[in-house]
Amino acid sequence: MIDTVERAADTPDEPQPYADLGLAPDEYARIRDILQRRPTAAELAVYSVMWSEHCSYKSSKVHLRQFGEKTPPTGRLLAGIGANAGVVDAGDGWAVTFKVESHNHPSYVEPYQGAATGVGGIVRDILAMGARPVAVLDPLRFGPADAADTARVLPGVVAGIGGYGNCLGLPTVGGEVVFDPSYLGNPLVNALCVGVLRPGDIQRAAATGVGNKVVLFGAKTGRDGIGGVSVLASATFDDARLSKRPSVQVGDPFAEKVLIECCLELYGAGLVAGISDLGGAGLSCALTELASAGDGGMHVDLERVPLREPSMSPEEVLASESQERMCAIVAPERVAEFLAVCERWDVLATVLGEVTATGRLEVDWHGRRIVDVPPRTVAHDGPVYHRPIQRPSDQDALVADTPDRLPRPDDLGALLLRMVASPGLCSRAWVTDQYDRYVQGNTVLAQPEDAGVVRIDEATNRGVAIATDGNGRFTRLDPYAGAQLALAEAYRNVAATGAEPIAVTNCLNFGSPEDPAVMWQFSEAVRGLADGCQQLGTPVTGGNVSFYNQTGATPILPTPVVGVLGVLEDVARRTPMGFGEPGDVVVLLGATGAHFGGSEWAFAEHGHLGGTPPPVDLAAERALALVLRTAPLRSAHDLSDGGLAQALVECCLRRGRGATVAVDGDPFVALFSESTARAVVSVAEDDLDRLAELADEQGVPCLVLGEVTDQPTLTVVDVLSVPLADLRTASESTLPALFD
Amino acid sequence: MVTFPGSLDDRDAVRAVALAGAEPVPLWHADPDLRGADAVVLPGGFSYGDYLRCGAIARFAPVMGPIMAGAREGLPVLGICNGFQVLCESHLLPGALIRNDVRRFVCRDQRLRIEARTAWTAAYEPGQEVVIPIKNGEGGFVADDRTLDELEAEGRVVARYLGGNPNGSARDIAGIANATGTVVGLMPHPEHAVDPLTGPSADGLGFLTSILTSLVSA
Numbered sequence: 023m024i025d026t027v028e029r030a031a032d033t034p035d036e037p038q039p040y041a042d043l044g045l046a047p048d049e050y051a052r053i054r055d056i057l058q059r060r061p062t063a064a065e066l067a068v069y070s071v072m073w074s075e076h077c078s079y080k081s082s083k084v085h086l087r088q089f090g091e092k093t094p095p096t097g098r099l100l101a102g103i104g105a106n107a108g109v110v111d112a113g114d115g116w117a118v119t120f121k122v123e124s125h126n127h128p129s130y131v132e133p134y135q136g137a138a139t140g141v142g143g144i145v146r147d148i149l150a151m152g153a154r155p156v157a158v159l160d161p162l163r164f165g166p167a168d169a170a171d172t173a174r175v176l177p178g179v180v181a182g183i184g185g186y187g188n189c190l191g192l193p194t195v196g197g198e199v200v201f202d203p204s205y206l207g208n209p210l211v212n213a214l215c216v217g218v219l220r221p222g223d224i225q226r227a228a229a230t231g232v233g234n235k236v237v238l239f240g241a242k243t244g245r246d247g248i249g250g251v252s253v254l255a256s257a258t259f260d261d262a263r264l265s266k267r268p269s270v271q272v273g274d275p276f277a278e279k280v281l282i283e284c285c286l287e288l289y290g291a292g293l294v295a296g297i298s299d300l301g302g303a304g305l306s307c308a309l310t311e312l313a314s315a316g317d318g319g320m321h322v323d324l325e326r327v328p329l330r331e332p333s334m335s336p337e338e339v340l341a342s343e344s345q346e347r348m349c350a351i352v353a354p355e356r357v358a359e360f361l362a363v364c365e366r367w368d369v370l371a372t373v374l375g376e377v378t379a380t381g382r383l384e385v386d387w388h389g390r391r392i393v394d395v396p397p398r399t400v401a402h403d404g405p406v407y408h409r410p411i412q413r414p415s416d417q418d419a420l421v422a423d424t425p426d427r428l429p430r431p432d433d434l435g436a437l438l439l440r441m442v443a444s445p446g447l448c449s450r451a452w453v454t455d456q457y458d459r460y461v462q463g464n465t466v467l468a469q470p471e472d473a474g475v476v477r478i479d480e481a482t483n484r485g486v487a488i489a490t491d492g493n494g495r496f497t498r499l500d501p502y503a504g505a506q507l508a509l510a511e512a513y514r515n516v517a518a519t520g521a522e523p524i525a526v527t528n529c530l531n532f533g534s535p536e537d538p539a540v541m542w543q544f545s546e547a548v549r550g551l552a553d554g555c556q557q558l559g560t561p562v563t564g565g566n567v568s569f570y571n572q573t574g575a576t577p578i579l580p581t582p583v584v585g586v587l588g589v590l591e592d593v594a595r596r597t598p599m600g601f602g603e604p605g606d607v608v609v610l611l612g613a614t615g616a617h618f619g620g621s622e623w624a625f626a627e628h629g630h631l632g633g634t635p636p637p638v639d640l641a642a643e644r645a646l647a648l649v650l651r652t653a654p655l656r657s658a659h660d661l662s663d664g665g666l667a668q669a670l671v672e673c674c675l676r677r678g679r680g681a682t683v684a685v686d687g688d689p690f691v692a693l694f695s696e697s698t699a700r701a702v703v704s705v706a707e708d709d710l711d712r713l714a715e716l717a718d719e720q721g722v723p724c725l726v727l728g729e730v731t732d733q734p735t736l737t738v739v740d741v742l743s744v745p746l747a748d749l750r751t752a753s754e755s756t757l758p759a760l761f762d
Numbered sequence: 763m764v765t766f767p768g769s770l771d772d773r774d775a776v777r778a779v780a781l782a783g784a785e786p787v788p789l790w791h792a793d794p795d796l797r798g799a800d801a802v803v804l805p806g807g808f809s810y811g812d813y814l815r816c817g818a819i820a821r822f823a824p825v826m827g828p829i830m831a832g833a834r835e836g837l838p839v840l841g842i843c844n845g846f847q848v849l850c851e852s853h854l855l856p857g858a859l860i861r862n863d864v865r866r867f868v869c870r871d872q873r874l875r876i877e878a879r880t881a882w883t884a885a886y887e888p889g890q891e892v893v894i895p896i897k898n899g900e901g902g903f904v905a906d907d908r909t910l911d912e913l914e915a916e917g918r919v920v921a922r923y924l925g926g927n928p929n930g931s932a933r934d935i936a937g938i939a940n941a942t943g944t945v946v947g948l949m950p951h952p953e954h955a956v957d958p959l960t961g962p963s964a965d966g967l968g969f970l971t972s973i974l975t976s977l978v979s980a
């Protein structure tokens with residue numbers, strides 16, 4: 023039986039399964055209040071998904087406001103928070119849009135499809151802004167590298183990202199692979215996409231222009247992805263049937279590749295008045311958001327939606343998260359042209375309805391009204407919570423347990439080999455060689471370089487650099503500092519390539535917002551990130567919050583992942599990470615202290631997490647970035663996990679060059695401390711004075727360490743000397759041994 | 763330059779063709795003729811999604827009619843990666859390409875030795891070593907022993923992998939030619955090695971300058 027608006031009005035007392043749909047009693051009461059009657063089954067489906075944490079940001083909203091309030095003055099922001107993705111001015115008539123999102127839970131349930139559709143979803147977000155997607159980065163976090171479930175999850179996730187991204191023709195140019203026990207039952211699969219467009223070509227997700235048509239195009243709608251929104255799927259709410267349904271969407275990268283080309287042709291021909299991608303919450307989200315952001319009224323005949331399974335109920339059609347679909351607003355006189363372009367690409371396109379002046383979203387099913395709601399109440403005026411916040415009871419003990427008590431090693435050469443081989447620091451090639459980094463022919467730098475660098479204009483060589491970073495251990499010890507450290511590292515990585523960092527996106531992965539300790543971590547991290555972005559002059563342009571990342575009562579390490587975008591006027595002048603010519607001078611920029619709280623050494627050697635993270639100094643980061651951008655460098659590599667020792671190894675192995683260096687003071691501190699705002703660079707001997715001068719102007723400590731050699735050895739005078747071949751074997755054997 | 767739905771490296775190959783000094787002619791999979799092109803490149807990618815065997819559907823595209831007919835008459839054709847798979851499916855080249863023995867997609871800078879003199883490799887010294895990226899999931903070349911012996915005896919092994927076989931190809935074969943050396947299939951991507959800024963080398967440019975030279979001198 024179809025639960026129509028009329029029937030809902032006639033049966034006000036019919037019990038409804040709002041609690042099973044994840045709505046609180048007061049939220050349900052508020053829906054009744056808005057509608058002045060009980061919602062129909064379809065309306066309940068729409069409200070419950072749109073008022074979910076995932077769609078409404080109801081627990082995070084009050085905190086995320088700071089990103090807007092603390093936006094530093096910059097002339098570059100063309101579209102900010104609230105759009106599908108932020109857009110920044112990259113100069114010379116180019117704009118760049120970028121955003122990072124999570125697909126954590128689906129990737130745990132079904133690693134391949136979960137990760138694949140994570141890539142697909144973020145790519146459609148970028149596409150919906152009017153941009154051509156040009157690159158992908160994948161920050162990934164798994165349980166211990168040697169855990170049985172990691173052997174299940176990691177290969178599937180990596181193959182899924184590769185399978186989708188490679189087939190889509192998008193180069194994967196960066197990301198992270200991190201292992202920690204807290205992610206064992208809850209891996210983090212974040213995906214970032216970058217797109218390029220002209221500033222005048224930004225598309226809006228708004229249904230404006232009364233009489234304009236609403237066109238659904240792309241893949242057919244099926245039952246996939248409905249399990250994710252649980253009982254919404256079924257009008258009869260029959261649990262036994264539901265359990266048989268796949269809860270993870272299934273991706274078709276070929277369909278998405280064709281959809282990209284089709285959309286770009288539609289944009290180019292000026293056939294699109296408004297557009298939204300279909301992702302989480304499917305049509306429910308696209309229709310209500312388009313209507314809410316536009317003239318406010320929309321009429322849709324839902325039975326016109328092309329279905330894979332004709333038996334689907336209207337609630338299922340509204341909730342389906344089938345992939346590779348977009349919804350466009352098209353002027354009536356352009357509809358024929360629009361459909362012709364879709365036909366050329368073999369993309370199915372269907373007119374579902376039109377923009378109206380009623381101020382209401384009206385959805386009919388075979389002529390009977392099943393949804394009649396003010397769209398703004400669904401998409402924008404959802405519930406807002408001020409969740410309780412409480413500093414975790416173990417925080418003081420954690421901070422008091424400093425790494426000072428840990429025994430220091432005697433043989434630093436042996437330690438170096440162990441550290442280089444440790445899962446946290448070893449070569450990621452086993453993972454990243456499964457990603458196509460060359461396609462599109464514009465990749466100038468890709469992993470393991472500090473940041474991905476992609477050319478956006480072949481005529482002028484203008485390009486962008488992008489890096490993602492996050493450190494759950496630092497954030498656990500001090501969430502305010504931890505978020506800033508993630509920001510600082512990504513900023514430094516972008517600067518190391520010679521680019522000017524200009525904007526930030528973030529994916530905030532946390533445990534349950536109903537846990538006051540988690541909410542404390544979250545609120546502190548957001549405050550830290552917002553303050554940090556303000557100080558660095560890099561606005562947050564958008565992002566994503568992922569809550570409920572926990573196994574039982576144990577949350578993951580709080581993990582804000584920060585993506586920083588930079589601009590290079592000429593990508594031919596980018597600085598690579600690897601040592602270049604023998605005889606070049608190796609220089610350490612930045613100051614080193616004894617900072618081992620949350621360090622890779624404490625974790626890898628002692629399984630220890632305690633104390634405080636390295637101090638944040640954003641002024642020093644800014645100064646360092648300026649030196650990295652202006653000095654005549656042959657190579658530059660940021661110092662982070664594993665400290666100077668790890669950075670030197672990576673600089674040597676990249677191009678098979680040796681180095682001989684000397685360090686002052688305690689060699690263990692000099693080599694393994696994780697003090698921030700540092701980079702190791704190499705310069706031609708003739709350029710050393712210029713570098714020293716620039717560093718001095720900016721107040722950046724500049725310490726000559728030694729030189730690049732043509733000997734196949736990394737030597738730290740009087741401390742250690744290790745053949746590069748041994749370092750390479752140590753670095754490159756770990757992941758193949760675990761996952762081959 | 764043929765674009766099938768799902769072709770990915772088509773724009774990259776167009777760029778490489780232009781860099782080599784030729785005029786790229788874009789062809790759509792549904793085109794009935796070759797618009798006067800003097801040589802054809804079938805690019806990498808996943809034509810039609812490659813959900814069946816790689817290249818198995820592209821082989822039936824309308825544009826493949828004139829390409830197959832032309833190739834038999836001496837039209838130079840270079841198939842790169844997915845294009846190589848299409849050439850095998852079209853029986854313009856012998857053998858087939860199967861899933862990599864490591865069962866993973868492999869993207870890396872690959873050392874190769876150029877062995878055969880063909881219309882597409884004349885710019886290289888026989889035995890010359892080059893570095894060109896490979897990126898494929900189904901790049902393992904297989905054929906029966908008699909075919910492999912024939913290819914070797916007739917000097918039709920265009921390139922061989924050095925420093926480790928990335929995908930389990932028979933006899934380390936990275937590319938082969940037809941009997942006349944006009945049709946070449948190649949797993950590595952020369953179009954991604956035309957500029958050291960965006961590739962590991964400019965070693966791949968020789969494939970395209972070779973064909974220009976042989977067309978101009980013909």
